[in-house]
Amino acid sequence: MSNLAILPILIPFIAGILLAFLNKHIPLVRSLAKIITVAQLLFVSWLCYLVYQSGSIILETGAWKAPYGIIIVADSLAMTLVLTTNIVAVACVFFAPVSLTEKQERFYFYPFFFLLITGVSGAFLTGDLFNLFVFFEVLLMASYGLIVLGNGKVQLRESLKYVLINVFSSMLFVTTIAFLYAIVGTVNMAQIAQRVQEVDQAGILTVIGILFFFVFATKAAIFPLYYWLPNPYIVPNPVVSALFGALLTKVGIYAILRTFTLIFVHDPNLTHTLFIYLAALTMIFGVIGALSTHNIKLIVAYNIIPAVGFMLMGIGLFTETSISGTLYYLVHDMIIKGSLFLIVGAIAYVAGTSDLRKMGGLIHHYPVLGWMLFIASLVLAGIPPFSGFIGKLLLLQGGVAQEELLIVITGLITSLLILFSMIRIFVKGFWGEKSDVLPTKPVKTAPFTWPIAFLLTFSVLLGLGAEWVYPSVQSMAEYLMNPDLYIESILKE
Amino acid sequence: MTRTNDIILRTTTSLIAFILIGFSVYLFFSGHNNPGGGFIGGLMTAAAIILMNMAYGSEAMAKVLPVNFRFVVALGLAIAVLTGVGSFVFGQPFLSQTYAYFQLPILGKTELATALLFDLGVYLTVIGVTMTIILTIADDRG
Numbered sequence: 001m002s003n004l005a006i007l008p009i010l011i012p013f014i015a016g017i018l019l020a021f022l023n024k025h026i027p028l029v030r031s032l033a034k035i036i037t038v039a040q041l042l043f044v045s046w047l048c049y050l051v052y053q054s055g056s057i058i059l060e061t062g063a064w065k066a067p068y069g070i071i072i073v074a075d076s077l078a079m080t081l082v083l084t085t086n087i088v089a090v091a092c093v094f095f096a097p098v099s100l101t102e103k104q105e106r107f108y109f110y111p112f113f114f115l116l117i118t119g120v121s122g123a124f125l126t127g128d129l130f131n132l133f134v135f136f137e138v139l140l141m142a143s144y145g146l147i148v149l150g151n152g153k154v155q156l157r158e159s160l161k162y163v164l165i166n167v168f169s170s171m172l173f174v175t176t177i178a179f180l181y182a183i184v185g186t187v188n189m190a191q192i193a194q195r196v197q198e199v200d201q202a203g204i205l206t207v208i209g210i211l212f213f214f215v216f217a218t219k220a221a222i223f224p225l226y227y228w229l230p231n232p233y234i235v236p237n238p239v240v241s242a243l244f245g246a247l248l249t250k251v252g253i254y255a256i257l258r259t260f261t262l263i264f265v266h267d268p269n270l271t272h273t274l275f276i277y278l279a280a281l282t283m284i285f286g287v288i289g290a291l292s293t294h295n296i297k298l299i300v301a302y303n304i305i306p307a308v309g310f311m312l313m314g315i316g317l318f319t320e321t322s323i324s325g326t327l328y329y330l331v332h333d334m335i336i337k338g339s340l341f342l343i344v345g346a347i348a349y350v351a352g353t354s355d356l357r358k359m360g361g362l363i364h365h366y367p368v369l370g371w372m373l374f375i376a377s378l379v380l381a382g383i384p385p386f387s388g389f390i391g392k393l394l395l396l397q398g399g400v401a402q403e404e405l406l407i408v409i410t411g412l413i414t415s416l417l418i419l420f421s422m423i424r425i426f427v428k429g430f431w432g433e434k435s436d437v438l439p440t441k442p443v444k445t446a447p448f449t450w451p452i453a454f455l456l457t458f459s460v461l462l463g464l465g466a467e468w469v470y471p472s473v474q475s476m477a478e479y480l481m482n483p484d485l486y487i488e489s490i491l492k493e
Numbered sequence: 494m495t496r497t498n499d500i501i502l503r504t505t506t507s508l509i510a511f512i513l514i515g516f517s518v519y520l521f522f523s524g525h526n527n528p529g530g531g532f533i534g535g536l537m538t539a540a541a542i543i544l545m546n547m548a549y550g551s552e553a554m555a556k557v558l559p560v561n562f563r564f565v566v567a568l569g570l571a572i573a574v575l576t577g578v579g580s581f582v583f584g585q586p587f588l589s590q591t592y593a594y595f596q597l598p599i600l601g602k603t604e605l606a607t608a609l610l611f612d613l614g615v616y617l618t619v620i621g622v623t624m625t626i627i628l629t630i631a632d633d634r635g
Contacts, residue, residue, distance in 0.1 A: 006587045014574055020567040062588040072587075 016114030071127035116142035162232035169218035190490035201266035209264035220252025238345020246338035275316030282309030322398025324477035329391030339455035361434035381419030387462035506548035513541035531612035535619025565621030573614025
């Protein structure tokens with residue numbers, strides 16, 4: 001029974017190993033990868049349902065009792081994020097054959113893909129700080145493999161930056177865990193939380209908290225540690241960009257959310273106030289980046305940053321409303337960033353360029369693609385019927401309730417500018433006369449369309465079905481605001 | 494290019510490589526109660542293979558040891574995961590392990606633990622990864 005908690009990690013891992021054996025037989029690998037991801041999505045949905053119905057599933061690996069062994073905690077938050085990860089994975093695996101060359105697929109795309117999913121799911125599910133580090137490395141190693149896939153000159157340059165910054169932040173992560181272990185003498189998150197609570201988060205523990213924030217902020221691209229993000233995210237294949245944009249920064253945000261709602265919660269005047277200021281700066285600088293460029297891929301990549309700012313704002317405000325806003329926004333943003341990267345990947349493919357100034361009149365040939373981009377832009381900006389709205393509304397409500405009006409105004413202006421930056425792609429790329437650089441014969445876009453439509457459906461449902469989704473988000477926020485629930489469920493005194 | 498006569502290197506290699514492999518197997522098995530284990534055992538075996546590679550050249554080695562080391566990585570991972578999954582069958586949590594004492598013909602009363610199987614996975618993965626790295630760099634004449 002408790003073994004169910006490990007399966008979202010184990011299934012992609014075994015799939016990755018299996019496909020590494022078969023890497024020469026591309027058609028077989030493709031169909032196997034599709035079958036496995038779909039089966040996994042169904043399984044994870046069922047597991048998610050189970051967790052909602054009967055509470056979190058806790059696995060003590062190797063039958064070692066709680067603080068001594070590694071704990072896998074499938075609570076409702078982790079399972080929701082794993083479910084979202086799998087939704088994105090299904091879209092990406094169906095998009096991959098149309099966007100990758102056969103050579104790239106043969107060079108272990110699918111094993112790396114599955115190992116990335118393993119790392120992300122593991123990072124969401126683990127209840128142990130050092131194990132979190134290990135899963136971070138699993139997903140980073142897989143992402144290094146994916147980012148160089150294709151072997152271009154630009155990719156080499158950007159992947160070098162990407163690897164350097166991540167090696168540095170991983171080193172800082174290990175050092176920080178060592179500091180924390182020296183003080184509290186454990187790496188189990190529940191027990192750390194308990195012990196930090198006992199000493200009321202003395203000065204040195206706040207310092208360690210800030211160090212953790214720096215580590216996770218590097219992964220999540222928060223001001224002033226976001227400068228590495230945009231370029232490495234646009235050089236690989238669109239499907240790899242979509243995976244990165246949808247999953248990697250969100251793991252950093254999830255880690256901040258976990259540590260700063262569970263462990264370092266006793267000095268919010270210092271830590272959480274800092275978050276609010278950084279969130280505002282993240283939003284402003286991210287959206288300035290998105291407005292500064294004519295490269296459509298870069299616009300989407302820069303749009304990751306203000307979204308991260310919004311989520312950090314919710315953590316900084318630290319009320320039940322704002323945390324549920326963060327959660328809502330997190331799930332919404334994973335899906336929409338995945339679909340946006342796939343859309344701009346498809347646009348760049350059909351237009352033969354990703355420079356906005358060279359495009360025009362795409363709507364004549366590709367109406368479906370155009371309207372999907374339009375909907376995705378509205379979702380991203382947070383226009384009412386769609387999913388971005390609810391998350392932002394909750395965040396702004398939380399901000400007004402805490403009387404942090406500055407961040408509320410920043411958030412609103414940022415939303416406007418996000419909409420502007422995205423709609424610019426639609427107006428300049430899709431309206432107007434047909435541009436000469438476009439190939440005269442339209443490319444078939446149906447294989448591109450289905451995975452994107454699949455993701456957008458979830459985005460729209462998440463907005464329209466808010467009544468249905470919101471109670472579970474609220475109960476998750478309630479659970480996060482009461483760290484004792486987590487500690488007791490694991491340590492069982 | 495003149496071909497150097499490296500008979501001393503080759504003769505000593507065939508002797509040393511066996512000692513190295515023997516030592517690595519010893520390290521592999523002693524891991525449970527003494528320093529050693531799958532990781533260092535695997536590295537030691539890889540070192541022996543690399544030594545033979547340097548003495549005899551990679552073409553000769555490809556004939557003696559016709560193995561695709563990338564498959565060895567995947568095989569090692571598969572073994573390691575399956576030992577973890579094996580505990581599902583007995584209704585135990587993932588990665589549970591057990592051990593028992595057996596009366597073996599020569600060794601006498603011996604403790605056999607399932608952790609050794611996991612170590613075997615680590616051992617194969619380490620060999621595979623090390624050899625893949627070194628052979629990929631060595632064969633790159635571009």
